[in-house]
Amino acid sequence: ESSAIVIDGKSVAKQIREEIAVEIARMREATGIVPGLAVILVGDRKDSATYVRNKKKACDGVGINSFEVNLPGDTTEQEVLNSITKFNEDPSVHGILVQLPLPKHMNEEKILNAVGIEKDVDGFHPLNIGRLAMRGREPLFVPCTPKGCIELLHRYGIQIKGKKAVVIGRSNIVGMPAALLLQREDATVTIVHSRTNNPEDIIRDADIIISAVGQANMVRGSWIKPGAVIIDVGINPVEDPESPRGYRLVGDVCYEEVVKVASAVTPVPGGVGPMTIAMLLSNTLSSAKRMHNFN
Numbered sequence: 001e002s003s004a005i006v007i008d009g010k011s012v013a014k015q016i017r018e019e020i021a022v023e024i025a026r027m028r029e030a031t032g033i034v035p036g037l038a039v040i041l042v043g044d045r046k047d048s049a050t051y052v053r054n055k056k057k058a059c060d061g062v063g064i065n066s067f068e069v070n071l072p073g074d075t076t077e078q079e080v081l082n083s084i085t086k087f088n089e090d091p092s093v094h095g096i097l098v099q100l101p102l103p104k105h106m107n108e109e110k111i112l113n114a115v116g117i118e119k120d121v122d123g124f125h126p127l128n129i130g131r132l133a134m135r136g137r138e139p140l141f142v143p144c145t146p147k148g149c150i151e152l153l154h155r156y157g158i159q160i161k162g163k164k165a166v167v168i169g170r171s172n173i174v175g176m177p178a179a180l181l182l183q184r185e186d187a188t189v190t191i192v193h194s195r196t197n198n199p200e201d202i203i204r205d206a207d208i209i210i211s212a213v214g215q216a217n218m219v220r221g222s223w224i225k226p227g228a229v230i231i232d233v234g235i236n237p238v239e240d241p242e243s244p245r246g247y248r249l250v251g252d253v254c255y256e257e258v259v260k261v262a263s264a265v266t267p268v269p270g271g272v273g274p275m276t277i278a279m280l281l282s283n284t285l286s287s288a289k290r291m292h293n294f295n
């Protein structure tokens, strides 16, 4: 019985962070400039607070200055816009990130539009997404999670050009930009979503699958073409009385089944998750380099 290569996102991300740390030191020595990332957190969602804490820790680890603003959940939209303006104008800040989701009373579109595109390290500004979608245009930044998925394929030498790719999910932050990126890499891309009939028949055709749904163990081994490559973005808590927290995290893909059919698969945790933060650091570094004409 064959078994898939396990794509080790944790160790690839570690390697990337080391590469970034070297570049940051080189830039600092040559120019005195230290890249800076500003993170705006609104409200007190525990998961968001954890993500922000992890991002700050990752910045510390590579030598990026981090600036953090915490606003209460009942703050006004104007307060958030004011923070963004302040960071847009601050030359020591090279990247601005608004942690999503925002509280319901806020207009996400208006807030993301306010981030200067040259500091939009999340790549969520419509101009950056629009350029990603257009031929012959270059976005200044690409969203971190899909970028991390593609980086894993590259670092494992997996060819994308000419392959049939299926992306499951079409969210603004993962599924849609992942499909656009695969298309830029010359894959033939199909998008599957909650209204797709018989998704398994489409997924079974794919050489490369990126799943970003948020449903534990949805993609079964029988849905996979033998030898396919699977990038599992999903992070789903499932009850687990054995675990001290009472739950554990699994992907969208039924790992035990697909590992027997696929040629390569990302685990959850330890696959795409660590890559997302590594790409955020990478985007922040390239922003600082671009702003200061440092190569």
Ligand code: NDP
Pocket (backbone or CB within 6 Å): 145, 168, 169, 170, 171, 172, 173, 174, 175, 192, 193, 194, 195, 196, 199, 212, 213, 214, 215, 233, 234, 235, 236, 272, 273, 274, 276
């Ligand atoms: P969203 O909820 O925004 O989007 C989910 C997408 O999946 C939607 O497009 C939805 O379709 C589609 N979908 C839902 N049910 C089905 C189904 N049964 N069959 C096919 N498609 C379905 O989620 P996100 O994109 O934000 O996140 C997806 C997952 O990735 C989550 O588990 C999240 O935790 C994880 N994630 C992980 C990150 C990481 O760093 N590893 C970063 C970001 C997210 P429709 O459009 O029709 O509603």
